[in-house]
Amino acid sequence: MPEFNSWLPWALMSAAFAALTAILAKIGVQGIDSTAATFIRTIVIVVILGCIVAASKVMPPLGSISPRTYIFLGLSALATGASWLCYFRALQLGDAARVAPIDKFSVILVAIFGVTVLGERLSGINWLGVALTAVGLVLVALG
Structure with a gap:
């Protein structure tokens, strides 16, 4: 990987792959339960990431990872899983x-949580961008 x-x-690249995810998943959830489709997708991801980690030798010894890291990565995984389940069901229906x-x-x-939870700072122009993004999302989705 470069x-x-x-x-x-x-x-x-994340945005491009996310766009492909939507289109490919919409095609893929036809004729299968959205939860089963999410499971199949997750298996593929686990296998590919396992190969990448093994090949790149970037995995530290499991005992050297802090409990805090495990907790937050575990919570992130739960949020990801919930997001994927909801996303695939929404794609199946819409x-x-x-x-x-x-x-x-x-x-x-993320902008709101970044400011409130992580203490990040956004300028006035950044907040304008967030607001315009929100308007654009509504116009595309509901317009």
């Missing part, structure tokens, strides 16, 4: 072009 020195290429923008409401929530 190592870029900036977060931006990784964020752009149009990908309407479901995905609502899912991306997480962008607004």
Whole structure:
């Protein structure tokens, strides 16, 4: 995997893969329960990430990882799983072009949580961007 020195290429690739996720998942959930579809997807992810971790030899000894890290990664995994289950069910019931923008409401929530929970700071122009993003999401999803 290429190592870029900036977060931006990784964020752009994340957006592109997220877009593909919506389209491919919408096709994939046809004719199967959304929970089973999420399970199959998760197995594929676990196998691929296991191969990447093994090949890159980046896994530290399990005993060297702090309990706090385990707790927060575990909570993050629970949130991810809940998100995926809800996302796949929404895709099964609705149009990908309407479901995905609502899912991306997480962008607004991350800004709010980043400020309130993590103590991050956003400028006035950043908050304007958050507000415009919210308006855009509503227009795409409900318009």
